[in-house]
Amino acid sequence: MPNTIEPASFGEPIPANLVETLETFRRPVVIGHVRPDADCLGSMFAVALTWPAEGGPAKVSLPDGSLSRRLAFMADWTDLPLATAEDFVAADGFIAVDTAQKPRCNVDRSLGGGWADGRPVINIDHHTSNTNFGAVNWVDAQAGSAAELVYRVIRASERPIDSLVASLLYAGIHSDTVGFSLPTTRSSALHAAADLVDCGARVAEIGEHLCRSQSKPEFDLNRVIYDNSRVVADGRVAYSTASYAEITGAGCTSADIDDQISIPRSLQGIEIAVLFTEGRPGKTRLNLRGESGINVLDLATALGGGGHATAAGAIIDGTIEQAVDRVIPLVINRLDARQD
Numbered sequence: 001m002p003n004t005i006e007p008a009s010f011g012e013p014i015p016a017n018l019v020e021t022l023e024t025f026r027r028p029v030v031i032g033h034v035r036p037d038a039d040c041l042g043s044m045f046a047v048a049l050t051w052p053a054e055g056g057p058a059k060v061s062l063p064d065g066s067l068s069r070r071l072a073f074m075a076d077w078t079d080l081p082l083a084t085a086e087d088f089v090a091a092d093g094f095i096a097v098d099t100a101q102k103p104r105c106n107v108d109r110s111l112g113g114g115w116a117d118g119r120p121v122i123n124i125d126h127h128t129s130n131t132n133f134g135a136v137n138w139v140d141a142q143a144g145s146a147a148e149l150v151y152r153v154i155r156a157s158e159r160p161i162d163s164l165v166a167s168l169l170y171a172g173i174h175s176d177t178v179g180f181s182l183p184t185t186r187s188s189a190l191h192a193a194a195d196l197v198d199c200g201a202r203v204a205e206i207g208e209h210l211c212r213s214q215s216k217p218e219f220d221l222n223r224v225i226y227d228n229s230r231v232v233a234d235g236r237v238a239y240s241t242a243s244y245a246e247i248t249g250a251g252c253t254s255a256d257i258d259d260q261i262s263i264p265r266s267l268q269g270i271e272i273a274v275l276f277t278e279g280r281p282g283k284t285r286l287n288l289r290g291e292s293g294i295n296v297l298d299l300a301t302a303l304g305g306g307g308h309a310t311a312a313g314a315i316i317d318g319t320i321e322q323a324v325d326r327v328i329p330l331v332i333n334r335l336d337a338r339q340d
């Protein structure tokens with residue numbers, strides 16, 4: 001049943017030439033962001049399945065080591081071919097989803113920064129920090145997920161949504177809104193989700209994969225993150241850490257770090273949650289979450305990162321200890337400045 005709900009009040013309208021440009025691609029490569037999450041993968045795969053290449057499926061860019069164990073089910077469902085260096089050369093266009101900046105695109109490093117080489121990039125995203133790096137850009141920073149935007153593009157194109165595409169998009173919306181629980185859960189997300197369920201989205205299976213399918217290594221890493229959680233600033237800031245040795249000791253890799261920030265974030269009364277993870281020795285990744293609309297993006301940006309107003313991150317040089325010593329005082333200052 002087609003959904004005709006497209007209220008003008010929901011964020012930015014789809015650019016007039018977006019679907020038109022998408023329909024001209026014959027050898028597209030679909031791209032997401034580094035360390036892809038469920039929203040990124042769901043959006044990528046839904047685009048690739050909806051707009052196949054001439055004579056075969058569209059190629060998706062997922063360099064080795066990109067997929068977390070937890071989300072491998074999405075790649076297994078779709079079984080799309082991965083883009084090789086030759087596919088990048090042969091491509092006549094690129095579709096980037098859920099990716100704020102061109103350097104964040106998850107493409108093989110050997111391709112260098114010039115992979116688009118004059119060919120059009122369509123950029124569909126919901127990050128405030130998006131740099132409009134495409135030839136066609138649709139950035140709706142009010143949207144709770146990129147998958148909601150991809151859903152709207154597919155509906156605008158009048159291409160069909162089968163059970164698989166519906167499941168991928170539903171997983172993206174569910175995941176980026178944290179099970180429809182964040183303030184970014186607009187009614188448009190719920191309308192989209194309802195329509196996707198009508199199209200056959202596998203709600204129970206997705207819930208099980210996203211919420212109730214931890215592997216033993218992930219479970220062990222969570223135990224470390226619980227153990228390392230600290231509360232400072234009179235209970236207003238919670239943070240936790242996992243060093244490179246702790247991540248590998250649990251049997252995980254940096255690709256397994258995705259929503260563990262939810263552990264310190266789950267504490268009652270906290271205003272900012274931070275997770276420090278050393279995915280590579282000497283490189284510490286920082287995830288920041290602000291509750292009650294507290295902006296953490298400026299902090300992440302000042303540290304060379306980006307993201308959304310209340311969910312942002314950065315990667316900084318140094319060990320966990322060095323990163324904690326540097327960042328936690330900034331976080332506390334951020335809250336103190338807010339009180340003035």
Ligand SMILES: [Mn+2]
Pocket residue numbers: 039040098126144145146176
């Ligand atoms: Mn997203």
